[in-house]
Amino acid sequence: MKDVTKNAIFKRLNGDFEYYARYQRIKQISSRVRVSEYLITTACNIRCKGCWFFEYDFDKRTKDLSKKDEIKKFLISERNRGINTSLIIGGEPTLHPKRLELFAEIMEFNSISTNGLKALPKEGFKDFSVLISLFGGGSLDD
Template sequence: MRWRLEEDMIRIHQVNFIINNICNLKCKYCYINTSNNYILNNNRILRDKIKKFIRVMKENQIKSILFTGGEPTLFPWLDDILKYSKKHGFNNILITNAFLDLTKILPYLDSVILSLDGSKSAHTLLRENVESYDRVIFNLNKISEYKKKGNNLECIINTVVTSSNLSLIESSYKELLSKEFFKNAVNKVKLSKVSNEGKVLEHQELLVPETYQKFIRDIADRLTELSNYKIIFETNLFYKEEFFINFPSSYNFIMPVWVDFTLNSIYVDKKDIIYEIDGFKRWDNKIFESFEKIYYKIIKNIEDKEIFDPYEIMNVS
């Protein structure tokens, strides 16, 4: 085999905490099965369990924790959890739809990833809540004000590119780049190809890979240049050689370790549960074997592809 994975290449610096599975929006492309399990979401035992696992991650020399859901801002003790994580020396990363006011928790974040799918019309088209766009803009203004005071916070916009908004992406961001608050707040925009699972199938938002690939990479380059390189626009696509040149740093990004408190499970691939959260103490060979399995799965499926989406390939059996 041309490419080889060595065990000493595996360095787990970040874990992703799924702290709930409820959401206040219904995005047409969502790949997550959200629910109305407010009993789980409001459970103090879960809060204490998350805190305990933060201590376990400290013992395992993890440096960063990404908090997601569902929608993590609906978790009643999110600010408490973030403070606790920060107290233990972690870099805190939050993925959110930014519907709720984030001002209170900004001091406990090192990075925040907000969902914004272009202009107001494009963004609203992909979700059922007409207020969502204005709420995101509100929070971007708050982040801009926060950073103007000298506070450090990385702000990343995640735009999911679907068949509905593909043609609107470039014009949407040209408009946003003319806004001072946007340029002050945002460090990076990630143009992510829509997933091929979940609600997207019902709403027919899928993209033909060939339609998306080079087109969206060209847009990313043009928008980065338009921002005078102040905001980096990137995609979740790799040229084959580029992927392996960046290996293994890109490797850890592609295959993060998920700590799913809604399922009491730890996994790299959701189809392959590695550990239960209860009783977990430290990483062992099982985590390496799971990384290796997915890695070879990727290798097997990219030999004839110039540009590829690793997330999509991970779903190939």
């Protein structure tokens, strides 16, 4: 990195070396992240008003991929093309922990988008990032 750019970043962080060191660590990690989004189910345990998945009929236009060997083969092909990070969405992905186990086994980094009503099993999922979706409807979602 050019000194001018390095100095500009350091100045922007108010000269805080700790923030700058953290910035450098995050930059180093993020430079190796190759992410893709995976819809693993059309099932959901609730129907939030305003949920994009059901509002736009994705549940009707999308087919569940449920065979373990097909999912594993697909994820290995994704890893082979350089994808190392998954964002797992659905319906509600936590309804299918066996499918999630395949992501834990094959992908380096995993994030799951969930409504939070069904917990992930503690065993095997400690490194998952969990994103909880909240829907309030209308302007509350904006």
